[in-house]
Amino acid sequence: MKNVQPAVLIVNILLLVLAGTIVIASLQYGFRQRIVPLVIGIPTLVMLVAILLSDFSPRLERILAMASLGSLQDALNEDIAASWTRIFVIAGWLVALSISLFVFGFYVTVPIFLVAFFVVEAKTPAVIAVLSSLVISAVLYLVFPYFLGIEIWPGITPKVMHGVFGGGLVPVL
């Protein structure tokens, strides 16, 4: 057994769960409604299981490589590999941004996020960071809501300023 790539394992299990859920759920429907989920789903599940097990069985790996018309190792995208800590930090920024957008809305979040990112990640002096983030935010707001009338999410917080900060009607999940 060789060292198992964590990304491969996580993705494999995730895809298996997604595909498996749909295949199992399709059993409750009539013939025509389940035919495509089953015809596509079962081979997909087989392939995913084989990929999962190939990490533990060199022989299976050889078979898969043959079927893949190439080597499985080659497929691993080394070009984008970076240290996982770094990836977690960046993903953290994105997750924080999205949650903050959801809660506090665009008007509040965007300038604060830009300042924070410029200062923490880009090591920009605070004054420049604040000024540039204000300019960027102003341009975005001028173009999108003001000129084009595109709706901007105000956030789910209690209404503070109409249409700008808080009071958004969250759609039912």
Next chain:
Amino acid sequence: MNTIHERGRLGGTRWWRLLLTTALAVVLGTVIAACGSDEPTATPVPAQPTPTPVPQVQFPEREIEWIVGWPAGGGFDLAARTIGDFMGEELGVDVVVRNHTGAGGRRAVDAVRRGAPDGYTISIMNMPMQLMAEKLDPAGADFEGFEWIGQAVRQENIVTAPKTASFNTPEEVAAAEPRICMPGLAGHNFLVAAVSTEVMDIPWKVVSGFAGGADTRAAMLRGECDISWTVANPQVVASISPEDDFKGLWVYSDERLDWAPDTPTVAELGYPELGGPKLLNSGLVAAPAGTPAAIVKLIEDSFQRALNDPDVVARLREGGMEVLPMSGQATDEAVGGMDSLLTEFTDVVKARQEAQ
């Protein structure tokens, strides 16, 4: 009864959905709830138990949002924008149309059901289809207490078939057992077809999943299906003209339509129960339950004036829609009429949907 049982059981799922949504909203929101002062939602209007108008009401003070459950460019979107422009000029604020697309137009209903009752949110709903959607949803949310503003527009229904088709009357159609062309087994045309085939005893044989009315007409010319229920938009009107390939079999209005003088009404063919406004695709406008009567009156009056404006009417007609002003009160009654018809046919529609 079976339906009541289902209502209760699946009502629970709707409950957790709402709970999840609000819980997330509340938990995350409490953080700044402490520091954020809650602005009074509307101008302090004394709550009026009777619909006596209060002329001194301070409304509107900011833009009014008009929610449309469909993407920009559709018929009801056009109606909302045209009428909204007129109202905006009258009321002195912008009436902004918001396209909250999704869930088959139900987000527009949701906006009224859950929105703040301050008059700054109104929405246009396509009825009776939204009513049917709610009836088919076991959670079965109701339209109780909606403050109806009126009917913006409505579209006629017509049944068409290729000119070469051998059938004309419902009896002939029933005997010919044609394949029915449906853009989808959801939506207005499906609803009308499902109810009509039941009443007219036409076998339910359907070919579905076309990309709109023009695609169904192409399919009829290809011989993939034979008959189609559709709302009468300008394309349909053109398609039954003498130089085109289709004929109209019947319409659902009370009287024959001036653009299809040879096409009989359902009442003439012996099915008066299907005629009239109950099954027409109507764009009805409402404000949330509990909106102060004075504000509703202000909005309704401006809305009704818009529908009597010749420019507004001309533009809506060009878009293939009928303008038939209806007061809020009359709209409320019309919804009641739709409701009783649909209640009768909910099981039929459900069975037709599940027939595939």
Next chain:
Amino acid sequence: MIEAFLEGLAQLGQPAAIAAIVAGTIVGVLFGAIPGLGSVIAMAVLLPFTFGWDAYIAMFLFAGIFGTASTGGAIPAILLNTPGTIANVCTTLDGHPMARRGEAGRALGLAAMASGLGTFFSIIVLAMLLPAAKLLILAFGSPEFFWLVILGLVAVTLASRDNLVKGLAAGGVGILLSLIGLSLVFGQVRFALDSEFLYDGLPVVPLVVGFFALSELMVYTSRGGSIATVGEGLSQPGIRQTVGGALEVFRYKRVLLRGSIIGTVLGAVPGVGGAVANFLAYTTAKQASKTPELFGTGYPGGIVASESANDAKDGGILLPTLTFGIPGNVEMVILMGAFVLHGITPGRQLLVHNLDIVWAIILGVIAAQILTTIIVVSGGGFLAKISLIPVRYLAPIVAVVSFLGVYAIRSNPWDILLAVVAGCIGYLMRRAGFPLITFVIGFVLGNTAERSFVQSLQVSEGSYTIFFSSPISIIIIITILIFAGSPLIKYWYERFTAMRKAKLASR
């Protein structure tokens, strides 16, 4: 016909018309270039503004938008490895490696010129086919459509050569996920867990923005520095490089022609769309090439194939829209909304009563595309400078703008969270070697395949012979067999001879 053409041409000369085309082009390129936004939003947003305009002017505006958005989408595809629209996915494969080598200008030039020529080709085809459109549309029923979709799905196997099992698995999951939500052909909501959010299925834009824009953002931010690593011997991106790139297109005449044909044909079939045209053109180019190994390493031919196809679809897609009123995609639905708004009845009457409007749109698309090509080629040097900006300044802006686009699609804040989740999954999938492109193609085509399959059976009242009963179906089936079979046979043949040689040598 000639009269209407001249009428359209005369309208084009008006100052207001020129202004509308310029405005449409700018909006189209801008919205195309921003991940998440696209011509759909641009047209939907501007539709109300055209209230009360002259119909011609409005049509020029919309022609400018939908004709140019996919050219705009090539800009971030090249510079940031982030397709601006879903139809630019394959442009990233060769465009971005060029940008990283410091050849962003050249890549932009190639993309702009290939787009321009692709549009030109398809518009000429459209103009010639207008009279014969009825025949074409009547020949293409649901079984033929089904096979065409299958052809698109089979191309997934070609795209994931060397990585077939993971490619197919990702494509399969894409298909399965596309089945979530309301199926119009069944009238039922499947796999949606009673959720209103999933009623219409997983929304494609947040998914694609997450997969490409956000996952790539993680990549280049973690890498640091700037996109282009300008080293010795590499020229600075500039105008000369862009113009050189634009002229280079003519060295790939066959790739260009093939891409344009594929784009036009797939565009003309309603519901297939630019993503598939783009993908199929790229894989066919790679398949037909003498040097397939160069594809994906920054090979100019790859950009030419991808961009010519996704712009050529604009001409094709107008064919069913203008002649029958069948909208080929969402942009066309809005365009038809614009017709109605301006008192024009779309459909077959259009060619009889409003031929001048048809010509106005056709000429508008051509004028806008010429303008776009000029803008991108002349501005390419400037745009390419973006690849020299440190990513730590670029990344937060890209993130914010992407989320703006995701929300604007349908004003649903949950989509913002979905995009982030898709971004993280997308990154993991790439790192684990599951190609995102096959996933996306599966997702785009999955429920279309199912719909046309079931629809065909409804037409035939249950008989499966309908799938094999028309000459067009047979032709597409043969194409599928050639497509699917050739790489396998080629590979196994090579392997077999190599093994025999090895055996002989070891003796």
